[in-house]
Structure formats: C-alpha cells, structure tokens
Amino acid sequence: MPRHVPSASFCVPDQPDWCSQVGAARMFSFGVFFPMGCLFASLLIGCGGGSSGDEICLGHYASLTGAQATFGRSTDNGILLAIEEINAAGGVNGKKVRLITYDDKGDAREAGTAATRLVTRDGVVAVLGEVATSLSLAAAPVCQENGIPMVSPSSTNTKVTQVGDKIFRVCFIDPFQAYACAKFAREHEALKANKAAILYDQASGYSVGLREEFAKSFAKLGGTIVSEQAYTEGDQDFSAQLTAIRASEPDVIFIPGYYTDVGNIAIQTQKLGIATPLLGADGWDSSKLAGIAGKAIEGAYYSNHYSQQDPDPAVQSFISKYKAKHGETPDALAALGYDAARIVCLAIGQAGSTKGDDIAAKLASTKGFPGVTGKISIDADRNAVKPAMMIQMKDGIPTYVTTIQPE
Amino acid sequence: MRKPNPDTPFDSPTPPRERGLLGTLANSAWPILLGIALAAALHYFWPLGPGWLYYKKVVLDVGIAIILAVSLNIVNGMTGQFSLGHAAFLAIGGYTSGIVTYYGSILLWKSTDLHGGVLGPGAWLFVFACLLGALVATAAGYVVGLPSLRLRGDYLAIVTLGFGEILRVVLQQTNPILSPDQLDSSSLKNWLPPPVGGAVGFNGLPTYTTLFWVYVFVALMLVVAFRLKRSSLGRAMISVREDEFAAQAMGVHVARVKVMAFMIAAFFAGLAGGLFAHESGLILRPLDAGFLRSLDYVIMTVLGGRGSISGVVLAATLLTVLPEYLRDFDQYRLIVYSLLLIGMMLLRPQGLFGIHEIWDWRPRWFTRKPQTRSPSNEKRGAA
Amino acid sequence: MADFAQTLMTTLAVGSLYALIALGYTMVYGILKFINFAHSDIVVLGAWISFTLTRWLFPAVGLDAHNPDSPAPPLWLGASILIAAVVACSLIGFVIERFAYRPLRKAPRLNVLITAIGVSLLLQNLGQLSFMFGPSPQKMPALLSNVELWRLSLPSSGGARNVVIGLVDVMIVGTSAVLMIALEFLVFRTKIGTAMRAVSYDLEASALMGIPVDRIISYTFMLGSALAAAAGFLYALKYPGLNQPAHTTWVLLGLKAFVAAVIGGIGNVRGAVLGGFVIAAVEQFGAYYLSSSYRDVYVFALLIAILLVRPSGLLGSTVREKV
Missing domain, CATH: 3.40.50.2300 (Response regulator)
Structure with a gap:
C-alpha cells in the first residue's frame, strides 16, 4: 500500500505564493478590524445609564439556544408578557420598561459574560435569570459585585441566593x-x-x-x-x-x-x-x-408552583393572556418568569429610584405579593416562601390535589 | 502538487545560532519581561467607564483562549497528533487549583474573600495553585500521551476524547463543596471523593484571575511556544508531524517527542484551567472536561493553521470575540457563527496562515537578511 | 434471570441502532479518512423528518396525530415514511458533501473536520428554530401498535418477573438486520461496492483506473446518510419522546456510535455492526449490574482498553505502512 504523502499542506516557508498572501492579508484585516470595529461601534448602543432617559432597562440572560432552550424561551415569554402589561398600564414611575435578553446557550461561561454585558455595558437596573442552578451561580457574583439586584425565576438550589444580598428568587427552594x-x-x-x-x-x-x-x-x-x-x-x-x-x-x-x-x-x-x-x-x-x-x-x-385550575382570576387571566400571545398553555417557568418581572418592576416603582441598593431593599421587604405562583414573601435569606401545590395527571390534565405548607 | 523542498524542511528559514544556555535564557527573558510589562500596563491603564468591565471580561476570555489554543497547537499543529481531550487538562488544572485556593483560603484566612492586591499573599497562593494544577495536568498529559505510542491519528483522537468524557462523568460524582463552618466537622466521607461540587459545579472560588496574571501567562505561553518551535525538540516534533518514519530513521526519539508534546500542552492547559476557574462570572463544571469544550479549542487550532502560533492566536481572538459580537442576532447567533466558520474554512483551507507565521508576509524591503535562493524562488523571479 | 433476559433484549434493540449509525461513520471514514461530525445530525434529521411526515400524513388516514394514545396506522404508512426520510436525508447528505466537504478534498483532513463541525452546528441550530422543529421535545405518534409479542414469566430473586418483548423491538432488530444484509450485498457484490472499496483502498490509483472518484464518494455519503435516516426513524419509534435537534443527547449518541465503529475497526463494515452490539452490551449490563452512574464511563473505558490491546480495533486489519 503506498504511503500517503502529506504533500497537500507541505509548504516551503520562504516562498508563500501570491494567492495565499493576498488571501491571508484580506483575512487578517477582516479578522482584526472587523471585530474591533464592531466592539467599539457597539459601545454607543445601550440604555443611557439606566436612570437617565425615558426608559428603564431590565436584563435577562437565558438559554435561547442549546439543549435547555425550551426552558429559557418559556421564561422569556413569561417575562415579555409581564413587561407588555406593565407598559400598557403606564410603565414604572412614568417610564417605559425595556427588556434586553441575551442568549447563553446553556454554557456557564456565556452566562457570566452575558450578565457582565447587561450589568456593565447596557446599564440595566436589575437582572432576571436563569433556570439552571449552575448558570445562576456563574452570573450571580457579577451582579453582586456590581451592586445590581438579580432575581432568579426558577433556580431552586439553596446556594444561589447565598452568593450575596443582591440575589433573590421567586420560587421555593430544594x-x-x-x-x-x-x-x-x-x-x-x-x-x-x-x-x-x-x-x-x-x-x-x-x-x-x-x-x-x-x-x-x-x-x-x-x-x-x-x-x-x-x-x-x-x-x-x-x-x-x-x-x-x-x-x-x-x-x-x-x-x-x-x-x-x-x-x-x-x-x-x-x-x-x-x-x-x-x-x-x-x-x-x-x-x-x-x-x-x-x-x-x-x-x-x-x-x-401553581395550578392551572386555580380559580383565582389573576391566574386565569394570566393563562388566557399567555395563550393568546404565545399560543400554548404556560408552564411553571413562564409563570415564574412573569412573577419575577412583576416583582422587580414593583420594587423599582416603590423604590422610586433605579439604584441597585434601593431596589434590593424593596425586594427584600416584599410581603404577600399576589403572584400567579402564589403569595410570595421574601424571607431573610432572600428566598420566596410559599406553599407547594401537589398536582396529579388526570386524563392528560394537571389536576390540583392538595397544598403543602412550609414547615 | 508541490514537492517538499529538501533544503529547508523546517519552519524557520535559518537554523538558530548556537548561544549556549545563558544566551538562550537571555533570549527568552526579554520577551517575558516585555510581556509582564505589557500585562501590567493592561491591568493598570484599563479604563473604568461603563462597558469597559465587559470588554475586560472579553479580553480575559481571549487571553485564556489563547493559552489553551496555542498549547493545543503544540500537540495538534506541531507534532501532528490529534487530541480531542484538551479540555480534560483544563478541568484537571482548574479543579486542582480550585481546591488549593478555596480550602487554602479558608484554612489560612478563614474566608474565601480576596486577600491582598495584585501581588498580595492571596495572589501568590493563586499562582502557586495554578502551577500545582498545571503540574497535575502534566502528569495526566503523560498518561494520556502514552497511548500515542501505540495509536495513530483518529484512533488517538478518540482515546483522548474518551479520557475527557470519563473525567466528566467522574467529576459529576464528587461531593458537595464544604462551607467554612462545615469544614471543621468534616469527616473522611466528605473528602472522598473530593468536595468540588459534583454536577452543580465548583462555585465560590476567590476571583483572583486578573488581566495582569492572564497576560503574564499568555506571554509565558507564547515565549515557550516560539522557543520550542525553534529548539531541537520543536524540530523533532515537526519532523514527527511531517513523517514519523523518516524522523525515526533520522534518529528522532519519536515516542519521547510525542509524550513531551502532550506534557507541555497539558501543563499550559492546566495553567489556563487555573485562570478559568478563578475568573469572575464563571463556574467550573464537569461539562468543562467534556468533548464539546475541547472542540472549541480544536476549531481555533485548525482555523489558525497547523503549527502557526500567530495564526492560532488570531483565531482564538476571533472565535472568542465573534460570538459576543453576534449577540444581537439572538437565536440566530449560532447559525451565523457556523456559517462564518464554514465560510472561513472554505476560503482558507489551510487555516488563516497555513503553517506560516504572520511575519512571513512582511514586505520585501523589511527583510534584513538576504533570502536564500532556492529553485522555486528563482522560477517565480523569472516569471 | 428475568432481569438478565430483559437487559439482553434492550441490548439487542439499542445495539442495532448503534450499528446502523456506526455504519455511516465507518463508510465515510473508510473513504475520506475523516470523522464526519455532522453524521449524528443526519440521524436527528431522519428522526425529525419522520416526525413531521407522520404529523402530516396521520389525518390522511383518519387518525389524530396530536393524541398521544392514537391507534397505529396501517403498516404501509410507516414504510413509506421510512422511505421518504431515507430519500430526503440522502439528498441532504449529498448536498453537504458537495458544498462543504468536496472543496476541501485537497486540504488536510483536520480542516474538513472543522467544516463538519460547522455543518453540525448549523443543522442543530436551524432545526431548533421555531418554524423548523422547535426547541421542545415532541411526541412521535405511534406507527406500530404497542403489541407485546411475548411476555415470559421468568424466575428471579424475589419472585417471578416478566420479560416483555414488544413488536417495536422486533421491528427495530428486523429492519436493521435487513438493511445491514443489503449493505453487505451492496459493498461486496455490486460494481458500486467494488468501486467504493477500491477508492477506500487507494483514492489516486482508483482514479487512474477510471473510477469516477467524486461520484463514488457522493454515493458513499448518500448511503451513509440513508442508513442514518433509517436509524433516526427507528430511534423515533423506540423512544417516542423526541429530543429537540440541538440536544446533547444526539451528540452523545453519535459519539457512542463512532466509538462502536472504532472498536470494531474503523473502515470495516462488519466491525461496525459488531462494535454496535458490544457497546450496547457494555452500557446496558454495566448500568444494570454495576452502577448506572458510570454508564458512559464503561463505554469509553472499554474503548481505551480495546485500542491499547488491538490498536486497529477488533476486526480491523493492521495496515503496514511501507516507506
């Protein structure tokens, strides 16, 4: 059997042929100037530093692609619905709320980078995210260090809120x-x-x-x-x-x-x-x-966290509005995203400012917030305290069985 | 099909002059010192305005990616072996150094907060931890390099891949992290397997990774890579890449060269793992040992060009910055990214720079030494 | 005893799926000598195209595709969906080879690998878009009735337990066996097969002998993709909860199938089949008798062990390089 001569790639370094020389030069200028230019061009976009301007920016990092995309997109849909409602009702303190969502493709490194970008470049006043515990844990220190409150809609692992006093959640814990x-x-x-x-x-x-x-x-x-x-x-x-x-x-x-x-x-x-x-x-x-x-x-x-059969009008109106907007029955992640966005907006409204400390203080003192996922009270560890619903599948419909109260 | 030129079978146009040990050291010392100075400048003169923290994180990530890609290039590009398990070394270095800094900080200072400034005691603990992680990774590199004596090409690739995947599963079985107050009452059961967080990941590490340390290590990596390329070991590596049998016939100790390549690459990957683990906004997870993370760096190496250090640096920069730039594309981001990747590969089938370095394209007048005339050079001159 | 028999049944079904996918890897590798990372995405496409077609065609035979417990349609529907998926994936395989791999035929093999990764990323993320297949898992409507062919009661520690053998399992093993025999015939008994083996043996020499190398390579890709599509179809039958296209499960499936090809001796058609069953056995029996936590570890540890003892796989022949 003849030997495979590695000739295709064997070049003599002294004589680069002209063709590849031109190609490389083009690639080089593309490779260096294109991203650099874009990086600096994108400096100009942003949210006008949060407090100034006529809108308030909220950030959300989520898995819009990757294996967990279905969770990220559900949460994002819930948040979008909440923000739409709030803006329709006149916004927060007379300002419109804008949501900036970045994809982290389910990768912890990207989650941290996305959170950094939201907090330090886009000037969001609060961050929402993520479903998966590990990703919340990656981004939480960034928000904590920069003094921007972060509310996780659905990370139930206890460690998440232990990161610091700016990290909250609206779901119960493991x-x-x-x-x-x-x-x-x-x-x-x-x-x-x-x-x-x-x-x-x-x-x-x-x-x-x-x-x-x-x-x-x-x-x-x-x-x-x-x-x-x-x-x-x-x-x-x-x-x-x-x-x-x-x-x-x-x-x-x-x-x-x-x-x-x-x-x-x-x-x-x-x-x-x-x-x-x-x-x-x-x-x-x-x-x-x-x-x-x-x-x-x-x-x-x-x-x-909630039951679709809950007769509470708030729950039923959420379900019908979500169905009308996104064409499917909301899951728990959408409901939690919806609640998280509303709690944050409420806290910003009550604080009357967009400073991280003020918003965090208001978030910490939330008591009995009437959420779709139950009455939410934030405890000293910044976790939501609320009962769990036990659901049984009957004829393909999640049916309410009983409620279990916290100890 | 171009025939290999028998006169200059290696990348460097002229063989280096013999300088002796001191000369070699001096030759390596000034670029490292320059690198340290640049790193310090980067660290101290980085602007503080809004957004710059984000660019800082991107630049940090670029630095770490450069170390990983250039070190992988020693195995994949220079020696012509094919490793798909580079992330395993990153994870080994990261987890090892994480254990040292996390539990070390608790033992020494009773908390995992940062201790001291850029050159404070905490930072030195961190550097020590990184080096220790790198050494453990080197040992692993030795073990992974051994099969390369028996296996070729893709068979070797799949074994290194298997190594990374095994490590991923094993890391998932580790114990939860011990908090400072749990540490005193811990028993052997908490320590075997090591308490590094299992599937959740190793969080809560002190964030010692700064621009300064990252770029000091980048400088170290680059100097080692360039010196290696021109050393006798590096030439042996390239000869193994071009033709293993010919190299053996010429007296190159092929087995030793291959294992050395794996060990050097693993050392720097372990170092980068330490930086990776201690970066803010990151959490080291078992997934980081797996095959998908390794692929990221394989892509950089191949896109840069086989054995071209500057090409790989450029590719690492490009592929780290590109996904960030594409953020506004939302869910279409990865589609655009993959199209660009395919496009770049089709445009430059031999990588950005092929086997050349960026300065191989310097203008003629810039070349101080007269070019050695070779037949094909003359042919072009005639045409 | 019952548990052993049950695990053995699963091994046979899973093993034949691995074998089908491994065949695609091994054929492409045999000719072009590169790992086709996009192969597992063809499996995904096969599964999701079958799913989409089923959704379209169910109303035509008066069934409700959205009812997860709907009765099975007539057998010809399943067969025609299988054929349609196979044809569609062969065409996609052809297009990928023509536009992403052929321009790089003269480049180092590693570089083709990167375009393969790019194609794989592209297919995953295109498939994940809402107007394609979407980011959520879907239920593949049952194409075969959920009939239990045998239910044996075997003695076991702590009382007798049942071993259940369903129609689906038998169908999977049967279809795979038919496909593998057809492939064996194609590769060893036809002109195209002879040309494929010649190209795999020596590309340049076979070009000199007048074999249309490019066309043969296209055929190989189409054949590999067809087998992948069939595997995807059968996979969707066996595991009706179809994971979304960008899910890591597919990557791992492809990886294990590639490991199967390597264990059997890559480039060797019979080896790929053997490797598929070996991998499935190690995985299933390891998970049952040892610990389910280390299921992937068994596969990769076996791979490393086998390669260290026989560097060219179980059935691979050692190629002696002449200098």
Missing part, C-alpha cells in the same frame, strides 16, 4: 420542595409509601440537590430509600435503571428531572409493566408532558 414531595409520598392516602426509589439526573445540579434533600426528608419521616439510580440528561434508554428499580419493589418512584426526560421514562416504565406510581417535582410542569407520555404518565404526581 429542601422545601423535597420535603413537600416526601411528606406527600408518606401521607397521601393513595400512596402511603414506605419504600421509595429515586431516579435522578446526575448531570443536573437541580436534580442532584432534590435527590439528596428528598432522601433526607423521606428517611426523617420514617420511610426507606430502596434504590437510587442515575441517568444523564438526554439519555433515551432507561431500561437498565428501571429494571433495577423494578427489582427493588418500591411503593413510589421519585423522579426529580425535567419533563424532557420524564416523558421517555414514563413510557418505558409502562412498557416494563411497572405499576408503581411516579412522583416528580416542578421540572415536570409543561403542557407538553402529557403530549409526550400520553397514558403512561396518567396518575403520576408532581409538586409545582
């Missing part, structure tokens, strides 16, 4: 949600579980956090964990884990994951003939879950 699920599993008549199995997503901080807290709470309430199995976000085949879970004969299977994976898990559970009820958390909430899993998800329970 220990509470896990407690609610464990209590429900132990005490709900249809479950009364003694043995629980856990199937968690080992690549997601959210899932790992819930798994730890659930195991603690469930043991504290007198139950035993009989099997813990892991999958990685995006896995399609769960048969090995489910076969192992089936062998441990649990009374309930706790799956703290996102609905994107839960659909396939439920289908395969049904295929393996496992009749054990499934229990999940707020990551399940999506109008698409029933569409993916069909009958397989029937009868499963999960905890959530």
Whole structure:
C-alpha cells in the first residue's frame, strides 16, 4: 500500500505564493478590524445609564439556544408578557420598561459574560435569570459585585441566593420542595409509601440537590430509600435503571428531572409493566408532558408552583393572556418568569429610584405579593416562601390535589 | 502538487545560532519581561467607564483562549497528533487549583474573600495553585500521551476524547463543596471523593484571575511556544508531524517527542484551567472536561493553521470575540457563527496562515537578511 | 434471570441502532479518512423528518396525530415514511458533501473536520428554530401498535418477573438486520461496492483506473446518510419522546456510535455492526449490574482498553505502512 504523502499542506516557508498572501492579508484585516470595529461601534448602543432617559432597562440572560432552550424561551415569554402589561398600564414611575435578553446557550461561561454585558455595558437596573442552578451561580457574583439586584425565576438550589444580598428568587427552594414531595409520598392516602426509589439526573445540579434533600426528608419521616439510580440528561434508554428499580419493589418512584426526560421514562416504565406510581417535582410542569407520555404518565404526581385550575382570576387571566400571545398553555417557568418581572418592576416603582441598593431593599421587604405562583414573601435569606401545590395527571390534565405548607 | 523542498524542511528559514544556555535564557527573558510589562500596563491603564468591565471580561476570555489554543497547537499543529481531550487538562488544572485556593483560603484566612492586591499573599497562593494544577495536568498529559505510542491519528483522537468524557462523568460524582463552618466537622466521607461540587459545579472560588496574571501567562505561553518551535525538540516534533518514519530513521526519539508534546500542552492547559476557574462570572463544571469544550479549542487550532502560533492566536481572538459580537442576532447567533466558520474554512483551507507565521508576509524591503535562493524562488523571479 | 433476559433484549434493540449509525461513520471514514461530525445530525434529521411526515400524513388516514394514545396506522404508512426520510436525508447528505466537504478534498483532513463541525452546528441550530422543529421535545405518534409479542414469566430473586418483548423491538432488530444484509450485498457484490472499496483502498490509483472518484464518494455519503435516516426513524419509534435537534443527547449518541465503529475497526463494515452490539452490551449490563452512574464511563473505558490491546480495533486489519 503506498504511503500517503502529506504533500497537500507541505509548504516551503520562504516562498508563500501570491494567492495565499493576498488571501491571508484580506483575512487578517477582516479578522482584526472587523471585530474591533464592531466592539467599539457597539459601545454607543445601550440604555443611557439606566436612570437617565425615558426608559428603564431590565436584563435577562437565558438559554435561547442549546439543549435547555425550551426552558429559557418559556421564561422569556413569561417575562415579555409581564413587561407588555406593565407598559400598557403606564410603565414604572412614568417610564417605559425595556427588556434586553441575551442568549447563553446553556454554557456557564456565556452566562457570566452575558450578565457582565447587561450589568456593565447596557446599564440595566436589575437582572432576571436563569433556570439552571449552575448558570445562576456563574452570573450571580457579577451582579453582586456590581451592586445590581438579580432575581432568579426558577433556580431552586439553596446556594444561589447565598452568593450575596443582591440575589433573590421567586420560587421555593430544594429542601422545601423535597420535603413537600416526601411528606406527600408518606401521607397521601393513595400512596402511603414506605419504600421509595429515586431516579435522578446526575448531570443536573437541580436534580442532584432534590435527590439528596428528598432522601433526607423521606428517611426523617420514617420511610426507606430502596434504590437510587442515575441517568444523564438526554439519555433515551432507561431500561437498565428501571429494571433495577423494578427489582427493588418500591411503593413510589421519585423522579426529580425535567419533563424532557420524564416523558421517555414514563413510557418505558409502562412498557416494563411497572405499576408503581411516579412522583416528580416542578421540572415536570409543561403542557407538553402529557403530549409526550400520553397514558403512561396518567396518575403520576408532581409538586409545582401553581395550578392551572386555580380559580383565582389573576391566574386565569394570566393563562388566557399567555395563550393568546404565545399560543400554548404556560408552564411553571413562564409563570415564574412573569412573577419575577412583576416583582422587580414593583420594587423599582416603590423604590422610586433605579439604584441597585434601593431596589434590593424593596425586594427584600416584599410581603404577600399576589403572584400567579402564589403569595410570595421574601424571607431573610432572600428566598420566596410559599406553599407547594401537589398536582396529579388526570386524563392528560394537571389536576390540583392538595397544598403543602412550609414547615 | 508541490514537492517538499529538501533544503529547508523546517519552519524557520535559518537554523538558530548556537548561544549556549545563558544566551538562550537571555533570549527568552526579554520577551517575558516585555510581556509582564505589557500585562501590567493592561491591568493598570484599563479604563473604568461603563462597558469597559465587559470588554475586560472579553479580553480575559481571549487571553485564556489563547493559552489553551496555542498549547493545543503544540500537540495538534506541531507534532501532528490529534487530541480531542484538551479540555480534560483544563478541568484537571482548574479543579486542582480550585481546591488549593478555596480550602487554602479558608484554612489560612478563614474566608474565601480576596486577600491582598495584585501581588498580595492571596495572589501568590493563586499562582502557586495554578502551577500545582498545571503540574497535575502534566502528569495526566503523560498518561494520556502514552497511548500515542501505540495509536495513530483518529484512533488517538478518540482515546483522548474518551479520557475527557470519563473525567466528566467522574467529576459529576464528587461531593458537595464544604462551607467554612462545615469544614471543621468534616469527616473522611466528605473528602472522598473530593468536595468540588459534583454536577452543580465548583462555585465560590476567590476571583483572583486578573488581566495582569492572564497576560503574564499568555506571554509565558507564547515565549515557550516560539522557543520550542525553534529548539531541537520543536524540530523533532515537526519532523514527527511531517513523517514519523523518516524522523525515526533520522534518529528522532519519536515516542519521547510525542509524550513531551502532550506534557507541555497539558501543563499550559492546566495553567489556563487555573485562570478559568478563578475568573469572575464563571463556574467550573464537569461539562468543562467534556468533548464539546475541547472542540472549541480544536476549531481555533485548525482555523489558525497547523503549527502557526500567530495564526492560532488570531483565531482564538476571533472565535472568542465573534460570538459576543453576534449577540444581537439572538437565536440566530449560532447559525451565523457556523456559517462564518464554514465560510472561513472554505476560503482558507489551510487555516488563516497555513503553517506560516504572520511575519512571513512582511514586505520585501523589511527583510534584513538576504533570502536564500532556492529553485522555486528563482522560477517565480523569472516569471 | 428475568432481569438478565430483559437487559439482553434492550441490548439487542439499542445495539442495532448503534450499528446502523456506526455504519455511516465507518463508510465515510473508510473513504475520506475523516470523522464526519455532522453524521449524528443526519440521524436527528431522519428522526425529525419522520416526525413531521407522520404529523402530516396521520389525518390522511383518519387518525389524530396530536393524541398521544392514537391507534397505529396501517403498516404501509410507516414504510413509506421510512422511505421518504431515507430519500430526503440522502439528498441532504449529498448536498453537504458537495458544498462543504468536496472543496476541501485537497486540504488536510483536520480542516474538513472543522467544516463538519460547522455543518453540525448549523443543522442543530436551524432545526431548533421555531418554524423548523422547535426547541421542545415532541411526541412521535405511534406507527406500530404497542403489541407485546411475548411476555415470559421468568424466575428471579424475589419472585417471578416478566420479560416483555414488544413488536417495536422486533421491528427495530428486523429492519436493521435487513438493511445491514443489503449493505453487505451492496459493498461486496455490486460494481458500486467494488468501486467504493477500491477508492477506500487507494483514492489516486482508483482514479487512474477510471473510477469516477467524486461520484463514488457522493454515493458513499448518500448511503451513509440513508442508513442514518433509517436509524433516526427507528430511534423515533423506540423512544417516542423526541429530543429537540440541538440536544446533547444526539451528540452523545453519535459519539457512542463512532466509538462502536472504532472498536470494531474503523473502515470495516462488519466491525461496525459488531462494535454496535458490544457497546450496547457494555452500557446496558454495566448500568444494570454495576452502577448506572458510570454508564458512559464503561463505554469509553472499554474503548481505551480495546485500542491499547488491538490498536486497529477488533476486526480491523493492521495496515503496514511501507516507506
């Protein structure tokens, strides 16, 4: 067999031919001057330093592309709806509110850069974001250092608000949600579980956090964990884990994951003939879950921030307005994004200024805010305190079962 | 098809003069000193106005990308091996140095806040941690380099890729981080596997990464890369790239050269990992060890040109700044980015600079030394 | 016993999917000697094109595609969707090769790799746009009825458990087997196959022998893409919760299939099939008997171990380079 001569790329350095010389020179000037010029040109755009001008800028960094795009876009839709409403009602302190959204493609490095850009270049007065814990943790120090309040709509990991006194959230935290699920599993008549199995997503901080807290709470309430199995976000085949879970004969299977994976898990559970009820958390909430899993998800329970069946007119008007604007039933992430944007705007209005410290102080003193996701009060650790709703899938509709109050 | 010119088989037009050890050191010292001076200037004269903090972060990211891409270029470009696991070294360096600074700061100063200024005790702890991380990464580079003795081309690539993916999964299984008050009551169970945060990532590290330190390390990287390219080891590397068998026949210790390339690259990737981990607005995650992160740097290396250091620097800058510039394209950003990537590759199939450096295109009058005449040169002169 | 049998069943189904995808990698590699990173995106396209077609065609046979529990359509519908997806993906494969890879035929192989990555990014992000396939997972309507062919009750520790073998699993293994035999025939018994093997053996010499190299390479790409489309279709049957096009799951799927091709000996058609089943077995049995946390580790550790012992894979022949 003849040897492959690496001739195609073998050039003698002394004599670059003219063709490549011109090409390289063109590329070089393109490579250097194009981005530099753009960088400096873009200095001029911005939000006029936040307080001056006739608009108030809010920043949002989210996964608009990448594996988690569906969560980022839901949240963004919720925020957009809230801002539209606020502007229609005359804005905040007579100024219109403008939202600047940047994509972080689910990458922590990009989340930090996007937050830096929002805070230091665009002059936003407050930042909203992100769903995934790791990304919130990457961007939170940037907001904290620059004194700009950040409100995470849906990062439930306790660490996020521990970053500093400018970091808030409008959702409950993992220990509470896990407690609610464990209590429900132990005490709900249809479950009364003694043995629980856990199937968690080992690549997601959210899932790992819930798994730890659930195991603690469930043991504290007198139950035993009989099997813990892991999958990685995006896995399609769960048969090995489910076969192992089936062998441990649990009374309930706790799956703290996102609905994107839960659909396939439920289908395969049904295929393996496992009749054990499934229990999940707020990551399940999506109008698409029933569409993916069909009958397989029937009868499963999960905890959530709000219930679509809540007769509260505020909830119903949010749902109908969201449907009219975006053409689908809002999921929990959209509702939380909506609440986060409204809480921030309210705090800016009450503070009467756009200084980070003033807004943060007002945010910290929020009590009983009538959100779509329940009455939101911010506690001393800057977390929202509110009850969790337990939901059951009945005929493809998430049906309210009960409310579990914080301890 | 052009035939290789037997007279000048290496990149440098003239072989370097023998200078002895002292001469070599002096030769490397002034660029490093110059680099330190430039880094200090960058650090102290960086403007404070609105937006400049953002540009500062982009410039920091560019620096780190340069170190990673140029170090990968030693394996992929100069030695002609194909590594798809460079991010694994970044993660090893990052996690190692993170453990040192995080738990070191708590032990020494009871908190993870910054301690001292640019050259304060905290910064020296950070530099020590980075170097330690780099050394651990070098050891890993030795281990990963070993299969290169038995494996070729894409087989080697897939093994390095497997190494990164294994590391990613293993890092996911680590323990949660211990906060200062948990540290006293910690048992061995908290320390095995190491408490570096698992899937959530290693957050809360003191943010020691500044323009100064990044560009000091960039200067170090560049000087090492350029000196390496002209050293006997570098020539051996290039000869392995061009023809392994011929190199062996000429007495090059191919195995040693390949492993050395991996170790040098891993050292600097580990160093960059330390910088990466301590940057503000970043969190080190198991994903950073994986294949997708490695691809970022492979793209930079190939786009820059095989073994062209200045080309790779330019490509690293371009590919770090470009996504930032494209932010206004919203969800179409990555579409534009990928189209540009394909376009650049089609326009310049051999990379931005091919195997040349940017100054190979200096104007004729700038060249001080007379050009060595070679047959094809004369041909062009005649035409 | 029951669990062992169940895991074995899963291994067969998953393994044949890996094998189909690995075949595409191995064929392209055999000829052009580069890793076609965009191959996994062709699988995605195959799956999502099948999904879109199903959504369109369901009303035509009087079924509701949006009802997740709708009954299965007649078998010919599924078959025609499979054929349509295969044709569409072959054309896309042809276009990609023609415009992204062919201009770089003379450039170093690594550079083609970068355009491949660019194409992959492009396909992912185009697919993710709202007016294409969207950023959310979707349910693939059932094309096959959810019939259980066998339900065996096997003894097991702690009582008897069932082993369930569904129509879908049998269909996947069957379709893959048919495709693989067809490919085997094509490569070893036809003129085109002979030309492909010649080009893979020595591109320049076969050009001198009058083989239209460019056309043969196009055929190879189309064939690889067709197999990828079939794999995507079967994948959507087996896992109806289709992940969105830019999801990392697809990258990992492609990666594992490539590992399968390498383990079997890259460039070797039979090796790719063997590798697919080996990978699936390691993954499934490792996850069941050892720990599900390290599922990906088993695959890559096996890869490294095999390559260190047999540097050219299980069935690959060691190529001796002449100087």
